[in-house]
Amino acid sequence: MSNGKIYVVGIGPGDKKHMTFRAVEAIKESDIIIGYKKYIELVNDLIDDKKIVSSQMKKEVERCEKTLEYAEDGKTVALVSSGDAGVYGMAGIMLEIVLKHKSDVEVEIVPGVSASNASAACVGAPLMHDFVTISLSDLLTDWSLIEKRLRLAAEGDFSVAIYNPKSKKRTEQIVIARDIFLKHKDKSTPVAIVRNAKREGEETILTDLENMLNFDIDMFTTVIIGNSNSYIDGGKMVTPRGYKI
Template sequence: MAGKIYIIGAGPGDPKNRTLRMLEAMKESDVVVAYTTYAELVKDLLDGKEVITARMKEELLRAKVAIKKALEGHTVAVISSGDPQVYGMASPTLEMMCANNINVDVEIIPGVTAALAAAAKLGSPLSMDFAVISLSDLLVPADEILYRVRKAAEGDFVIALYNPINKPLLIKAMEIISEYRKAETPVGIIKSAYRDNEEVIVTNLKEWNNFMDKINMITIMIVGNSKTYVCNGKMITPRGYTSRYDYVNAFNS
């Protein structure tokens, strides 16, 4: 009898940001499949379980192992940081099952994705429409990524950039955004959100590249839209209430 696969979002790193359902699924699982770094994030939940780890770029290996273990009757937890649907393990696992005509019970356990975790550290930059774009060109051509960046900038979306590890591609992306936004547009740079050595920086489109040494695989960048501003050190993207209400009068009434 086939088992079950939980594809789990472990959140940004701090155990306080795990969901109750994630903890329940981990408890029910007897096999855990994870990228080595993600296994470290949940190491306190691994006692008594078979733990299978893989390196970066071995996502398909992780998916294959999880499916085979489930077919053997195990309950398997496949770990993603953040949310498993957002550049995580949900898609490759489901795609591999579909391609091989395998139908195993699967439950996706949502988690706090990096854009939301990073935005919370900055204030409220994602209060209105926003776009999330990965700058990793391992699977998606750079030209396609830059096309998406341009369309998001044209649409005046707040833009959250994941995986800004390719510095030349990052620079090109920020140059495109700068064509549509003023130099003072707020930019948040968050390194290691909710993990050790966390750094939170609020800068702008003119000066963001002064912090290039803070940008790596575990950095999220959030670029404000035309209305985003900074007050009391926090990035704020207005929801539009001021078009109908006066905050001062509302507070003093």
């Protein structure tokens, strides 16, 4: 086995308070830190004088190839990923590249607090019951499959955490998603719009399906849609688990 090691590190929502001890340890143990430059900035003060390889969005495959090269060369490398590395993050693609090259380098996935969990904590407890996580980005997934999943999530009365709800160029998906939900859920169903959850610039809005499109939604936003028992009270959104109180 090569002497190098790859850590795929979920750094959590962005504020270091919400990183795990293992994530910090992995970064400190590494010789080289690789990641999308915004995420590197978030952990900058942990890095000291280590080598930094920062790269742009949409260069994920290249980034993993480079990570493997360094590890094969005997280095310990931390590939950083926001939230949990295993949810729309870098863990899967890194493992795919390692498998493709039939490399025997050790890969450790360091889990983190995902955007859905962080966003939920900002507004209360909207994901307390069975829930679905769906990304509206159709860059890597057929839109027809995303639409189908939105419909099934609505039919199943799941709470839903929506990732990548809207970008500058991709503005219509969230409108279609809301239309799908309105076919199965009441227009008063609680909705939370959480921007920059648990990091600098956190903004939370509690609204409902009827009014959700009146608020700013972007790529730093997670949208949480409740189930038929969810409610908003005292500035919190709660989905009851079912306890008799």
